[in-house]
Each structure stands twice: as structure tokens, then as C-alpha cells.
Amino acid sequence: MKFATKLLHGTSCFDPATGAASTPIYQASTFHQADLDRPGAFDYSRSGNPTRQALEDAIAVLEGGERGFAFASGMAAISSVFMLFSAGDHIVVAEDVYGGTYRFLTKVLSRMNIDVTFVDTTSLAEVEKAITPCTRGIYLETPSNPTLKVTDIAAICRLARSNNLLVIVDNTFLTPYYQRPLELGADIVIHSATKFIGGHSDVVAGLAVTRDKELGEQLYFIQNGMGAVLGAQDSWLVMRGLKSLKARLDVSTRTADKIARWLAGHPEVKKVYYTGLEQHPGHLLQARQASGHGAVLSFDVGSRERAKALFDRVTLPIVAVSLGAVETILSYPATMSHAAMPKEERVCRGITDGLIRLSAGLEDADDLIHDLEQALNSLENLSFESKEEAYSGT
Numbered sequence: 001m002k003f004a005t006k007l008l009h010g011t012s013c014f015d016p017a018t019g020a021a022s023t024p025i026y027q028a029s030t031f032h033q034a035d036l037d038r039p040g041a042f043d044y045s046r047s048g049n050p051t052r053q054a055l056e057d058a059i060a061v062l063e064g065g066e067r068g069f070a071f072a073s074g075m076a077a078i079s080s081v082f083m084l085f086s087a088g089d090h091i092v093v094a095e096d097v098y099g100g101t102y103r104f105l106t107k108v109l110s111r112m113n114i115d116v117t118f119v120d121t122t123s124l125a126e127v128e129k130a131i132t133p134c135t136r137g138i139y140l141e142t143p144s145n146p147t148l149k150v151t152d153i154a155a156i157c158r159l160a161r162s163n164n165l166l167v168i169v170d171n172t173f174l175t176p177y178y179q180r181p182l183e184l185g186a187d188i189v190i191h192s193a194t195k196f197i198g199g200h201s202d203v204v205a206g207l208a209v210t211r212d213k214e215l216g217e218q219l220y221f222i223q224n225g226m227g228a229v230l231g232a233q234d235s236w237l238v239m240r241g242l243k244s245l246k247a248r249l250d251v252s253t254r255t256a257d258k259i260a261r262w263l264a265g266h267p268e269v270k271k272v273y274y275t276g277l278e279q280h281p282g283h284l285l286q287a288r289q290a291s292g293h294g295a296v297l298s299f300d301v302g303s304r305e306r307a308k309a310l311f312d313r314v315t316l317p318i319v320a321v322s323l324g325a326v327e328t329i330l331s332y333p334a335t336m337s338h339a340a341m342p343k344e345e346r347v348c349r350g351i352t353d354g355l356i357r358l359s360a361g362l363e364d365a366d367d368l369i370h371d372l373e374q375a376l377n378s379l380e381n382l383s384f385e386s387k388e389e390a391y392s393g394t
């Protein structure tokens, strides 16, 4: 089955009990047990719920894994997966992971005596150098946010295999439609299903898929033990979004590509980050390990003043901290996703005060370009370097 068909028919596309074309929302906390000696398939909804199960089975099939799990948010999925580790363990983590992941690792997991080293995972040598006798796992996010740096998943997995380490990949930006890390050798894939998988800015959810059965059992034990499960209603919403994943991403990716190429030629734009552009350093690697470049791009307009002027002028995109929705979303990493990062560190990673992230939605691409054009043209009289930035670093 091709991916598009799998989205609809990878698991049962109707309710086996009634034939309903949409999985019913089993709004029940507990389940009657007819025979004490022979427990039913479900007993209590933290431990298992048929609606959640349908979503968990669907994501496992799409990622090509053994077992899927649905959590109350992307962060619930991420923090639960990190509970696979124990005190004394060390984990190598991509330096530009999602802000919430960074906060969880540095402020919560660190209290459990689990040690983390952040490295530039685009360099295999850096990753290798960071491995110690206590290292148990490598955690990746590729392409990274917001400058879309690409990590070679298969190469990292080979390195991990020879050191007996788990590889965990946050696949939120590309989804299994474009990238399937388990097929490249990873052990666990994680999603913030709040983004492209849900796709409609109406639900917060997280997913995880394990490659093998044993890891699946360990993660199930943690999911049930910690209890950060996704409710039945939200599971249904995620499944509803999932059905149109390919159709949405096909359109949004085409639009992102068109906008990126147009921005790259605009005189008011200093730099564009999109892996679909041939000049992006990760372009070839991305083309090799994924089947698409996705709907997220970033561009630098030079200064905070100019970024603010653009935000004030655009009318179509919503300005928000999320991505991966039917509507185009613009965000400002310097004060949104990366506010907690010291400015010097942030700028060093390309997350300047002029950087804007765009997640393309389903609007007409030309309408979006016209809107961005009128906003960019209004920057003409604002100099590229603000005074504050011109003096920083001296």
C-alpha cells in the first residue's frame, strides 16, 4: 500500500462492531468485565481505550513500527519516553531541540540525575566525541527548528548501534509522510500531533512509536504508570486530521517551496532557510533521507524593528507559536520559541532578531505572496541593522 492509501486503510477504516465510517468516541473511563476469570480487551481508559487504540494502531502502521502510543501532548510523549532512562544515564541530544524539550531536560530530568550533552548532531564527529561509558541514548530532531539543520539519521543510527544506544527522533516537522526514522534505524519516533498530524489548530496531542515489541512493552508500562494519556475526544480529532495529512502536506509544501524561492530573490530579505532550496547546506541529505522538504521555512529580515514592521503589516497569516496547520502561521523565534536562550547563544545559532518562521497552510500561494510582498515592501525605509544589533558584540 502506498502512503495515501495507508492513511485511510492502513488499519480498519470502519468500526468493526457497527460499520460506522468514523471510529466511535468511546467516552468511558471503565469497562464492564463479564467474567472475572477472563478479563476483556479493555478495563480502564488510562490503561487502554478503544478510540485511543485506533489512533495508536494507525500511527504505528504509518511509521512502520511495532507499537504506537498517544499522549496528552507532544511534551507528554517526550517526557514519558525519557522515563525509559535511569539515574546515572547520559544522553546525547541535538543542540537545537524544541524549547520545551530543552527545558524538560535541563530543569526536570537533570534533577533525576540523568545527564545530557547538547551537540551539533549534523556533525557525526561531534556526536561520537560526546559519547561516554554512561551514554544510553541519542535524541534527534531533523530538520531542526527554526534554521532547519539536517542530521543524517542513518549515520547516527549506525554509530548508536555500535555503542548499544537508543536513537529517538522527534519527527514532528516532516511526519511519516516525508520521513520514517524507524526505517533508517531509529528505535523510537515521537510527534507533537498538535502540529501537522492534527493539522487544524484544534487539539494538543503527542504520539510515539517503537520499532520493536520489547521497547513497546517498556513504553506501555511507562504510559500506563505515568498516565499522561490522550483522551478519547482528542484521539478522535487527531485521527480526523490524520486522514488528510498527505493532501494537506502536498499543498502546504508546494506553497512553502514557492514562497521560499520568492523570498530568496527579494531585496528586503537577508537570508532564507528551507531545505528545498539547492543552496541550503542540508538540501542533498534531506533529499536522500526524506521524500519531501515540508511546509516550514524561516527567513531573516535583518533586525527586530524590520521583523516587527512585517508582523504589523501582514494580514493573512496568523501570528502564533505553533506550526503545521491549515492556516499559515508566522512566528518570531527570538521572543517565542527561543526566548529562554541567552541572546549571544541564540544569534550564534542563526536565531537573530530578524528571523521569522513561516509554516505554510492551505491558502492560495499567490495570495500569501502578495500579502508578504506588501509587508516586505514597507521595510524599504528601515535599515537592515538596528542600532542595538550594530553595537552588540563590542
Ligand SMILES: *Cc1c(COP(=O)(O)O)cnc(C)c1O
Binding pocket: 073, 074, 075, 076, 098, 100, 141, 145, 170, 172, 173, 191, 192, 193, 194, 195, 204, 205, 206
Ligand atoms: C510543538 C513541538 C513539541 C511539543 O509538542 P506539544 O504538543 O506542544 O507538547 C515538540 N517537538 C516539536 C518539534 C514541536 O514543534
